[in-house]
Amino acid sequence: MASLDLSGKKAIVTGASSGIGAATAHALAAAGVRVAGGARRVERLETEIALELDVTDPESSARFVAEAVEQLGGLDILFNNAGLALGRAPFDESSEEDEARVFGTNVNGLVRMTRLCLPHFADWGHIVNMGSVAGRQAYPGGATYIAAKFAERGFTYALREDLLGRPIRITTVDAGMVLTEFSLVRFKGDAEQAASVYEGIDVMTAEDISDCVMFALTRPWHMNVDEIVVKARNQASGGRILREP
Ligand code: NAP
Numbered sequence: 001m002a003s004l005d006l007s008g009k010k011a012i013v014t015g016a017s018s019g020i021g022a023a024t025a026h027a028l029a030a031a032g033v034r035v036a037g038g039a040r041r042v043e044r045l046e047t048e049i050a051l052e053l054d055v056t057d058p059e060s061s062a063r064f065v066a067e068a069v070e071q072l073g074g075l076d077i078l079f080n081n082a083g084l085a086l087g088r089a090p091f092d093e094s095s096e097e098d099e100a101r102v103f104g105t106n107v108n109g110l111v112r113m114t115r116l117c118l119p120h121f122a123d124w125g126h127i128v129n130m131g132s133v134a135g136r137q138a139y140p141g142g143a144t145y146i147a148a149k150f151a152e153r154g155f156t157y158a159l160r161e162d163l164l165g166r167p168i169r170i171t172t173v174d175a176g177m178v179l180t181e182f183s184l185v186r187f188k189g190d191a192e193q194a195a196s197v198y199e200g201i202d203v204m205t206a207e208d209i210s211d212c213v214m215f216a217l218t219r220p221w222h223m224n225v226d227e228i229v230v231k232a233r234n235q236a237s238g239g240r241i242l243r244e245p
Helices: 019-030 058-072 096-120 143-162 182-186 191-197 206-217
Strands: 010-014 034-039 049-052 075-080 121-132 168-175 227-230 235-237
Touching: 010 019, 010 058, 010 096, 019 034, 019 075, 019 206, 034 058, 049 058, 058 075, 058 096, 075 096, 096 121, 096 143, 121 143, 121 206, 143 168, 168 206, 182 191, 206 227
Parallel strands: 010 034, 010 075, 034 049, 075 121, 121 168, 168 227
Antiparallel strands: none
């Protein structure tokens, strides 16, 4: 199968300090892509260019994009990956603070980063947004995260319409359960509760998802992979998981 050579391309990866972002940054570098990674925990970034980024902060985001593009000398790929969920409780237990963080990171952050990066794509661009099966089907106890990931998918579809005619491809990768620090963050540092999420299931890894991102990026230029939906074999939907002893 013909696949596109990405060597020499220039990429921004948000949330590159952990999990899917870190795995994708490694895969891109291995394919010869120059990568600028951003995260709040800048000390954990292993990318060629490593810069502090808080996608919820307009100033931090603008500074990051300007510095990353300057150091890269251009931009071809944006992996909008930074994201999080908070809690697994029914919506009546939600708080103003948690809602602001979940929407501020997954929705406003992703939209902001896209707006800031768009002017820098020249004659070749690809935006990959990190979606979720939570953005396709609801499950109990995830209302704000589900709403945020539905918004991400809506934005991806809308962007596809608005970018038609420009040399920029756009993809959403919608994953089921992946073993990363996602659950540790979701349960606010409770390691036992986080570990219970992955009990009895052969869960997907961050590298499984970076493979999907790389698949979309390396398709021939005339193709646009609109969406990729992947789940563990024993996960039928966001809330329905077969756990084996
Ligand atoms: P993770 O290991 O917790 O990584 C999340 C990344 O996002 C970290 O690098 C974190 O960096 C970054 N981040 C969070 N808030 C940020 C902010 N305000 N500004 C900049 N970076 C920020 O979790 P993951 O599973 O790899 O999650 C990556 C993406 O995949 C998220 O969008 C998530 O919703 C999505 N996803 C995950 C799963 C899953 O089951 N794991 C399934 C479907 C989709 P810092 O904390 O250092 O800033």
